[in-house]
Amino acid sequence: MLKTFLIGLKDLRLVFRDRAALVFMLLAPFLLTVGMGFVTGRFSGTSASGLSDIPVIIVNLDKAELGDALVDAFNSEDLAELVAPSLSSDPEAARKLIDEDEAAAAVIIPEGFTESVIPAAGTMLDPNAAEADPVSIEVYVNPARPTSAGVIKAIVDEFVSRVDEGRMSGMTSVFQMLMTGIITPQQVESEGRALFEDLETTDSAALKLKTNDEGAQATEFDVLAYMAPGMALLFLMYTVSYGGRSILAERAQGTLPRLLVSPTSPAQILGGKVFGIFLTGVAQVGILILASAMFFGVQWGDPLGMTALILAAVFGATGWGLLITAFARNPNQVSSIGTAIMLIFGVLGGSFINLEVMPPSIQFVSKITPNAWALDGFTTLALGGGLAQLTEPIIALLIMGATLFVVSALIFGKKNLVQK
Amino acid sequence: MPPILEVKELKKNYGDFAAVKGVTFDIQEGEIFSLLGPNGAGKTTTISMLSTLYAPTAGDATITGHSVTRDPMAVRGVIGVVPQDIALYEDLTARENLLFWGQMYGLSGKALASRVDEVLEQIGLTDKAKNRVKTYSGGMKRRVNIGVGLLHKPRVLFMDEPTVGIDPQSRRAILDTVKDLNKKGMTVLYTTHYMEEAQELSDRVGIIDHGELIALGTQQELTRQVGQTETLILHLGENDDPEALAKSLDGVKDVLEAIATDHEVSVIAHEAEDVLAAVVTKANERGIKIHSIDIREPNLEAVFLHLTGRALRD
Numbered sequence A: 001m002l003k004t005f006l007i008g009l010k011d012l013r014l015v016f017r018d019r020a021a022l023v024f025m026l027l028a029p030f031l032l033t034v035g036m037g038f039v040t041g042r043f044s045g046t047s048a049s050g051l052s053d054i055p056v057i058i059v060n061l062d063k064a065e066l067g068d069a070l071v072d073a074f075n076s077e078d079l080a081e082l083v084a085p086s087l088s089s090d091p092e093a094a095r096k097l098i099d100e101d102e103a104a105a106a107v108i109i110p111e112g113f114t115e116s117v118i119p120a121a122g123t124m125l126d127p128n129a130a131e132a133d134p135v136s137i138e139v140y141v142n143p144a145r146p147t148s149a150g151v152i153k154a155i156v157d158e159f160v161s162r163v164d165e166g167r168m169s170g171m172t173s174v175f176q177m178l179m180t181g182i183i184t185p186q187q188v189e190s191e192g193r194a195l196f197e198d199l200e201t202t203d204s205a206a207l208k209l210k211t212n213d214e215g216a217q218a219t220e221f222d223v224l225a226y227m228a229p230g231m232a233l234l235f236l237m238y239t240v241s242y243g244g245r246s247i248l249a250e251r252a253q254g255t256l257p258r259l260l261v262s263p264t265s266p267a268q269i270l271g272g273k274v275f276g277i278f279l280t281g282v283a284q285v286g287i288l289i290l291a292s293a294m295f296f297g298v299q300w301g302d303p304l305g306m307t308a309l310i311l312a313a314v315f316g317a318t319g320w321g322l323l324i325t326a327f328a329r330n331p332n333q334v335s336s337i338g339t340a341i342m343l344i345f346g347v348l349g350g351s352f353i354n355l356e357v358m359p360p361s362i363q364f365v366s367k368i369t370p371n372a373w374a375l376d377g378f379t380t381l382a383l384g385g386g387l388a389q390l391t392e393p394i395i396a397l398l399i400m401g402a403t404l405f406v407v408s409a410l411i412f413g414k415k416n417l418v419q420k
Numbered sequence B: 001m002p003p004i005l006e007v008k009e010l011k012k013n014y015g016d017f018a019a020v021k022g023v024t025f026d027i028q029e030g031e032i033f034s035l036l037g038p039n040g041a042g043k044t045t046t047i048s049m050l051s052t053l054y055a056p057t058a059g060d061a062t063i064t065g066h067s068v069t070r071d072p073m074a075v076r077g078v079i080g081v082v083p084q085d086i087a088l089y090e091d092l093t094a095r096e097n098l099l100f101w102g103q104m105y106g107l108s109g110k111a112l113a114s115r116v117d118e119v120l121e122q123i124g125l126t127d128k129a130k131n132r133v134k135t136y137s138g139g140m141k142r143r144v145n146i147g148v149g150l151l152h153k154p155r156v157l158f159m160d161e162p163t164v165g166i167d168p169q170s171r172r173a174i175l176d177t178v179k180d181l182n183k184k185g186m187t188v189l190y191t192t193h194y195m196e197e198a199q200e201l202s203d204r205v206g207i208i209d210h211g212e213l214i215a216l217g218t219q220q221e222l223t224r225q226v227g228q229t230e231t232l233i234l235h236l237g238e239n240d241d242p243e244a245l246a247k248s249l250d251g252v253k254d255v256l257e258a259i260a261t262d263h264e265v266s267v268i269a270h271e272a273e274d275v276l277a278a279v280v281t282k283a284n285e286r287g288i289k290i291h292s293i294d295i296r297e298p299n300l301e302a303v304f305l306h307l308t309g310r311a312l313r314d
């Protein structure tokens, strides 16, 4: 066990001595992320997403000021590129369309929404009435389009928190004004509205979004929260094939035979090599994610969920690295097969193009890549989800890794690792 | 006392090719034993089986009583291996390499650190210990390669052609190290295709060719096989034809054997003086210029020549 650990550490140390490897593992994904940031306008402050024309169905049952305001927001100039809203009057029909993957999400503004937020004049006199639960806006999301749905949720959430903020401050000050006799009850409603209109957003959350997606409340969706892990995962595949390559390279350079004639068992040696790949992958993705937080201010949310997701993603990817190595005859074959797989998985797994715009068949095939599962998890995290929402991708990645480990071990077992 | 290493009918086939064809010998504790043989003789294959890297096709060997086939783990603990090809992590420093390999031999903590210092001293690299191995000369790498094999103070040390391709100074240092280790009680199995090294180091020598042990014994025992002979080595010029000269010497009175190698002709006779005049005359007749002549007492080279009709170095 100790020797396994020591061999892994030795490999990690060797990676950090290999400048070319570091360029691929850290610099390339970092620079590509920066590049993507510029392409998508993240740094120039215009469009906030690589996505555009996200189809969304809005059902406005409220038909009062606030409901109309939200509909207006979706139709505004600011969001014209990002979303393609369509109106509907039937919530059930709207949900059905989402289930059929016709749009990314349905926003259902219930009847009496405005009323519940800003009660009609007069009721304000009773302070207890303010405690009544406001009616919630529902965002019914399409799980097949987590990113797009996340953007829609973020927009609605932003709207809700503004309204909420206005309501809270408006309430208290209007109530206070009433108490001090400055204004008459007839003025209360208009006064309250005037107040919330120019208020800033804060974290107040008395008003809740109702959604079928457990991924908690979104704050803001940052395109780099998709790009940064996308690039990290793309180059994670480089790292695992680099690690697999080192198994065969150690054979060629004689250090593997030398290990085998030391009092170290073959299982400890192979275990150490695998641990080394895993360790390197975790270091790489960890550093890249930290860098995206430090340099681009990407908000990652739940650190526990993040850690678990990184470990699972690297585990799954390590399985692929081993499988490539098991099939290859020499170090160079590992590199060339590895590079091909890295690019194929990059495309299939959504590192370059968001999977949501791909046909369903590709989305299905993408499930063999660690990239797709992990990216799904990272998106959930960026939208405010925690460990509890990551169960599915994490379990999928663990199963993937374990399966590939077993298959690779069987192939390795049939090959003679010693004799060239 | 039973031998520390016993080899019985050890065989190794690579596919259809028999690389080692049933080799039997033993080594006493405290001996330096050399396996002398040309390229491809089967030296490395033999060492690979003894160090438990390759499973023998047939036969067995025991080291300190442990069988290499049945108890390889026990064998690995008592042997040190210096492979023919340098096996180090080039991106690690000499010290880091030694520390890592020491850990693989179960050393740790202070004991490991002080042992690494000792070995660095022994291989004369204390000053350069913090440089990466890839910045080293061939001779320095060879020394680290040897150092790794010494870390756990093995009872038996296998050294597979440890002086190949290095400068005379480093070679000298290595040969001295081997003698020094042996003086301190280490048993050494040394392979080489340099006759001089086997001659200088070994208590006993096994001559191996085409996977077979063709001679085994002390140097005296071996040279006695050749009989009371001397070898004249004629050094010729670049453009002269050693084959032609060797042919012309065949059948000359008192010449036992004349063998051509690179720019050299080796002439074996009972007494060098008896053939010297004839040799010079033959050379003159053919217009071949002899640069110099060495006369050698019977040696391992002559033994090999005698047994195989070929020179050790081709």
Ligand SMILES: Nc1ncnc2c1ncn2[C@@H]1O[C@H](COP(=O)(O)OP(=O)(O)OP(=O)(O)O)[C@@H](O)[C@H]1O
Binding pocket: A419, A420, B014, B017, B019, B037, B038, B039, B040, B041, B042, B043, B044, B045, B046, B084, B161, B193
């Ligand atoms: N893995 C292998 N597969 C097939 N043939 C091999 C293998 N290793 C060695 N051989 C062959 O077996 C024979 C003995 O090789 P070996 O390496 O043991 O010789 P050696 O005495 O160590 O030679 P050298 O002085 O060149 O190191 C050679 O003919 C070699 O080509």
Ligand SMILES: [Mg+2]
Binding pocket: B043, B044, B045, B084, B160, B161
């Ligand atoms: Mg050899």
